[in-house]
Amino acid sequence: MFEKTTVAPGKAKHKRKSRYKPRGRQASTRATAEINQLFEGKSLQRDLLIENLHILQDEFGYLDTDHLAALAELMRLPLSEIYEVATFYHNFTVHESTQEAPRLTVKVCDSLSCALRGSAQLQHELSNAFDGQVKVTHGACMGRCNLAPIVRIENQYISQATIDASANAIKKRLSGHEHTGPEHDSLSLTDYLEKGGYRILKDLYARRTTPAKIIEELKESGHRGLGGAGFPHAMKINSVLSIDGPRLMAVNADESEPGTFKDRYYMNTNPHQFLEGMFIGAELVEAEEIYIFLRDEYPDTAQILKSALSDAEIAGLNNGRRVHLRRGAGAYICGEESAMLESIEGKRAYPRQKPPFPAHVGLFNRPTLINNVETLYWLPQILEKGADWYREGGRSDSQGMRTFSLSGQVKKPGVYRVPAGITAQELIDKYGGGMLEGHQFKAYLPGGASGGMLPAHMADIPLDFGTLEKYGCFIGSAAVIVLSDQDNLKDVCRNIMHFFEDESCGQCTPCRMGTTKALKLMQAEHWDQDLLTDLSDVMRDASICGLGQAAPNVLVSLMKFFPEELS
Amino acid sequence: MSETFSFTLNGAKIETDGQKSIWQIAKDEGETIPHLCYADRPGFRADGNCRACMVEIEGERVLAPSCMRKPSEGMVVHTKSERATKAQTMVLEMLVSDQPPRDDSPDPESHFWTIADQLNIKDSRLPPEERHHAKDASHPAMTVNLEACINCDLCVRACREVQSNDVIGMASRGANAKIVFDFDDLMGDSTCVACGECVQACPTGALLEKSWVAPSKIDRQVNSVCPFCGVGCQLTYNISNEKIVSVDGRNGPANEERLCVKGRFGFDYVHNPERLTKPLIRKEGISKSDIETLDPANPYTHFREASWEEALDTAAKGLLKVKEEKGPRGLAGFGSAKGSNEEAYLFQKLVRTGFGSNNVDHCTRLCHASSVAALLETVGSGAVSAPFNEAENSDVMIIIGANPAINHPVAATFFKNAAKNGAKLIIIDPRKQALSRYAAYHLQEKPGSDVALLNAIMNVIVEEGLADQDYISNHTEDFETLKAHLADYTPEKMETHTGVAPKDIRAVAQLFAKQKPE
Ligand SMILES: Cc1cc2nc3c(=O)[nH]c(=O)nc-3n(C[C@H](O)[C@H](O)[C@H](O)COP(=O)(O)O)c2cc1C
Ligand code: SF4
Numbered sequence A: 001m002f003e004k005t006t007v008a009p010g011k012a013k014h015k016r017k018s019r020y021k022p023r024g025r026q027a028s029t030r031a032t033a034e035i036n037q038l039f040e041g042k043s044l045q046r047d048l049l050i051e052n053l054h055i056l057q058d059e060f061g062y063l064d065t066d067h068l069a070a071l072a073e074l075m076r077l078p079l080s081e082i083y084e085v086a087t088f089y090h091n092f093t094v095h096e097s098t099q100e101a102p103r104l105t106v107k108v109c110d111s112l113s114c115a116l117r118g119s120a121q122l123q124h125e126l127s128n129a130f131d132g133q134v135k136v137t138h139g140a141c142m143g144r145c146n147l148a149p150i151v152r153i154e155n156q157y158i159s160q161a162t163i164d165a166s167a168n169a170i171k172k173r174l175s176g177h178e179h180t181g182p183e184h185d186s187l188s189l190t191d192y193l194e195k196g197g198y199r200i201l202k203d204l205y206a207r208r209t210t211p212a213k214i215i216e217e218l219k220e221s222g223h224r225g226l227g228g229a230g231f232p233h234a235m236k237i238n239s240v241l242s243i244d245g246p247r248l249m250a251v252n253a254d255e256s257e258p259g260t261f262k263d264r265y266y267m268n269t270n271p272h273q274f275l276e277g278m279f280i281g282a283e284l285v286e287a288e289e290i291y292i293f294l295r296d297e298y299p300d301t302a303q304i305l306k307s308a309l310s311d312a313e314i315a316g317l318n319n320g321r322r323v324h325l326r327r328g329a330g331a332y333i334c335g336e337e338s339a340m341l342e343s344i345e346g347k348r349a350y351p352r353q354k355p356p357f358p359a360h361v362g363l364f365n366r367p368t369l370i371n372n373v374e375t376l377y378w379l380p381q382i383l384e385k386g387a388d389w390y391r392e393g394g395r396s397d398s399q400g401m402r403t404f405s406l407s408g409q410v411k412k413p414g415v416y417r418v419p420a421g422i423t424a425q426e427l428i429d430k431y432g433g434g435m436l437e438g439h440q441f442k443a444y445l446p447g448g449a450s451g452g453m454l455p456a457h458m459a460d461i462p463l464d465f466g467t468l469e470k471y472g473c474f475i476g477s478a479a480v481i482v483l484s485d486q487d488n489l490k491d492v493c494r495n496i497m498h499f500f501e502d503e504s505c506g507q508c509t510p511c512r513m514g515t516t517k518a519l520k521l522m523q524a525e526h527w528d529q530d531l532l533t534d535l536s537d538v539m540r541d542a543s544i545c546g547l548g549q550a551a552p553n554v555l556v557s558l559m560k561f562f563p564e565e566l567s
Numbered sequence B: 001m002s003e004t005f006s007f008t009l010n011g012a013k014i015e016t017d018g019q020k021s022i023w024q025i026a027k028d029e030g031e032t033i034p035h036l037c038y039a040d041r042p043g044f045r046a047d048g049n050c051r052a053c054m055v056e057i058e059g060e061r062v063l064a065p066s067c068m069r070k071p072s073e074g075m076v077v078h079t080k081s082e083r084a085t086k087a088q089t090m091v092l093e094m095l096v097s098d099q100p101p102r103d104d105s106p107d108p109e110s111h112f113w114t115i116a117d118q119l120n121i122k123d124s125r126l127p128p129e130e131r132h133h134a135k136d137a138s139h140p141a142m143t144v145n146l147e148a149c150i151n152c153d154l155c156v157r158a159c160r161e162v163q164s165n166d167v168i169g170m171a172s173r174g175a176n177a178k179i180v181f182d183f184d185d186l187m188g189d190s191t192c193v194a195c196g197e198c199v200q201a202c203p204t205g206a207l208l209e210k211s212w213v214a215p216s217k218i219d220r221q222v223n224s225v226c227p228f229c230g231v232g233c234q235l236t237y238n239i240s241n242e243k244i245v246s247v248d249g250r251n252g253p254a255n256e257e258r259l260c261v262k263g264r265f266g267f268d269y270v271h272n273p274e275r276l277t278k279p280l281i282r283k284e285g286i287s288k289s290d291i292e293t294l295d296p297a298n299p300y301t302h303f304r305e306a307s308w309e310e311a312l313d314t315a316a317k318g319l320l321k322v323k324e325e326k327g328p329r330g331l332a333g334f335g336s337a338k339g340s341n342e343e344a345y346l347f348q349k350l351v352r353t354g355f356g357s358n359n360v361d362h363c364t365r366l367c368h369a370s371s372v373a374a375l376l377e378t379v380g381s382g383a384v385s386a387p388f389n390e391a392e393n394s395d396v397m398i399i400i401g402a403n404p405a406i407n408h409p410v411a412a413t414f415f416k417n418a419a420k421n422g423a424k425l426i427i428i429d430p431r432k433q434a435l436s437r438y439a440a441y442h443l444q445e446k447p448g449s450d451v452a453l454l455n456a457i458m459n460v461i462v463e464e465g466l467a468d469q470d471y472i473s474n475h476t477e478d479f480e481t482l483k484a485h486l487a488d489y490t491p492e493k494m495e496t497h498t499g500v501a502p503k504d505i506r507a508v509a510q511l512f513a514k515q516k517p518e
């Protein structure tokens, strides 16, 4: 612009750095044009950042930094903000424009149920076989633990994966073959209606029954949240109602607790029963809009839900409520409800500090009803058959029914709907078909990676909310992983601590550093148990959220119930 | 005033209104609870991530961060119970295990090490982690040394929330979480505007001024006011060996401890060898125009030192000589905005009564005089009618003819804060500017068409009946003339002239006119 500025005498020799160049990274004109074209007509709302990153990655296979800079400009976001989000979620691959990008990303599940079936070896062999052209890495539990081990090739999942099957699938993808999802046999709207479905919801809409009556019935039934915490459902609804609207609803379909795959089962087989429950919940709290947060690892479920939702909307069953289906991007922590809200708002999934509780200050700061998929799935049935029917379904002191995801060293891993209060032994014998040939029952994890670990001789404890806490364990999402005499329990603990280290959001010191330090101490041949105990105490006491608080559970269980493993 | 209630802190009953955190209340009681990610400073929100400040609340399952938690009626809090102390200590132990040795640390006297001392932590039982953070010295004024970083997020809040410069982020997650500039770029290559807020906030020395010296080597601190722009930021100079080594923002009404690059780093001129510190008189036989060979660092080829008396005498004689030869009108005075109002007054007095000339002017003729004239004519007073901090209490802000992020960066931070908190910002400027990202509307009119644009905005306000009729009839004259004048300035007619779409002009006019002061 200006050739020369007037300079002070004696200063003329100093060359100034070009002054009129804008500071920092600027998107190239090519990237800007590509981004403008890709997002033409699409919403640029701040909360859609993660959705938009998906659009970008689906189009190009990875997130190119030049594109990201252009997207930041288009969405009017700071570079740092977009970079934070893009690098937080493990399913996004951020790639510096100047470097060559991998052609394909393959993830081998390394969470416990898959690890028990040799996924480490599988990952190693695949890495060797496709050195360079394919990025082979690990992934956390993919919610298909009954079919372990699992290999993910972008939107394709290989069950009971062998090296040959995986290698063939990878080669096919490399040669440009597109993957089409598996066909599921899910109950259609017509069939669901024929079986009397949506009756309760329609009655509620028409006020043939009242919200108050329904809430009372739910209270009577003893129905609890089934996402992990077991919070009484009616009480939560009333808590949301205690704050003036407008209110929102958020459905937790993140299902990432290792060993859990029940929500997927329900959504895939009978999506409308889940949707009916969801609409009942929304009507009870008069939620204006509904957000479903579905994990990225369930693309088939996304298709099923999309078409079920559109059928339901055409039939007017949503009562005018908008339903937003949001796609996760690979982060276990999104299952924690407040982290999920952050993620729906398009941010990193950092759990929020409580109080305030999300029932009162939730999504977009509005009072929000947050429920797990299965919690809602039960509603039509409980209301149809009555509180007594449900309550009396339980065993010993427990009320209701639970859906266990059973995996590990049993003959028939799978989803089993059983009375609350069942014991692990019965679950294994009666439903799991017993232990695998040649395996002896040694230990079990009652609640996925978070719920601690118990020895086989303690397999006669009723499994329910509140029954395991005195042993330092909990049932959580009812993901039972069965271990045998062939499993090294120290390795099991290392696997789980590694999972938490990998999935920690990193926000608070006790969890971010506690998981790392614990893992390091656990890698030793001889464990410093005093130090590990101190560390565990502080992780439990001082972490912000349930992840860090529960991370040491399995470790503490091992020290408490399996001293022989450590001697 | 809200109602008060009582709760128990370490056995003592305390009255409170529920607005303050447990940490603050403990501080009022004379106790400093360990804290790392909390800055007890204006503009910094508590984030509760480091967990060094954990306290035990009876009846609660887990400990609570005292920096965030507010007491409720009847709560019983222990800040030094065994559980609380264990957590506080372990948090420090974890962090210390990954720090460089204290003597090699960028700042061995940092807040972090002070808190470690408070908890009596010298080293850690925990195994250290290999950390690979190369030192980043790419920025001319600051050094980044993430080896010492504890991920407390204070620099992120400083850069993104306090200053709203939006450069720093916490990328990745878990153990990989890391402070980054933009896309993990070098600080010197990033969009950083060098306000230095992050450096002032960092408790570890991971971010430091290049000119930094250890606090124990600071001989004295001098409170002052920033010598650069008119925002009037208050600051403190840290002086070591009679040299200014660093600057801290001080809590003045205009800046609330914030500074910009000028106030923070623009102090080297004080010690510049080229700076005039004594009066000089041009040597005999050297002509005024002979400056080709003048080296400002060594002016003694052309000048000699003089006492103030001699220098003033010489200057006065020179002025008198001109007055004698050419009369009073041979002299003129031109004042500088670097002087205070009082100095400006004295200066014009000198020119008028001493020189006997009315040839006196001021550099603000170029920038401020036009607005003084306009304000005088329309509002009746040529002074600013509200301080810029009022942005905080505004629903709509219009910025026209200004680029505050460049010229008055600290004022700009308050505009950005207000916009982030929901105030609607309208920018009228042909160029894109740093604040554009925060703007609800940025009208980029063609250069020179601002009057037409403003008329078009007024046209909409009047035509759509959005004008405040009461105010007009009570406080203004001759409105009908204005109205008639505006009739021709429809947004549609002005479009080719201003280059601004009529729908944007209408939207801005409506947004602006529909907000009424309460
Ligand atoms: C680390 C962590 C992970 C969680 N993951 C899930 C999850 O994947 N799915 C889920 O429904 N709830 C999960 N939860 C529980 C939720 O925070 C929340 O309690 C639940 O969604 C509430 O719904 P509900 O009352 O219907 O169970 C998780 C909690 C924590 C602390
Ligand atoms: S406990 Fe772990 S996951 Fe939870 S907030 Fe802290 S760092 Fe994040």
Ligand code: SF4
Pocket: B158, B159, B163, B165, B166, B167, B168, B191, B192, B193, B194, B195, B196, B197, B198, B199
């Ligand atoms: S100096 Fe200012 S603009 Fe630069 S990174 Fe630090 S806080 Fe941000």
Ligand code: SF4
Pocket: B148, B149, B150, B151, B152, B153, B154, B155, B156, B179, B201, B202, B203, B204, B205, B206, B207
């Ligand atoms: S650089 Fe400093 S302020 Fe920023 S997170 Fe690290 S320790 Fe905290």
Ligand code: FES
Pocket: B034, B035, B036, B037, B038, B047, B048, B049, B050, B051, B052, B053, B054, B065, B066, B067, B068
């Ligand atoms: S000072 Fe309270 S959590 Fe960091």
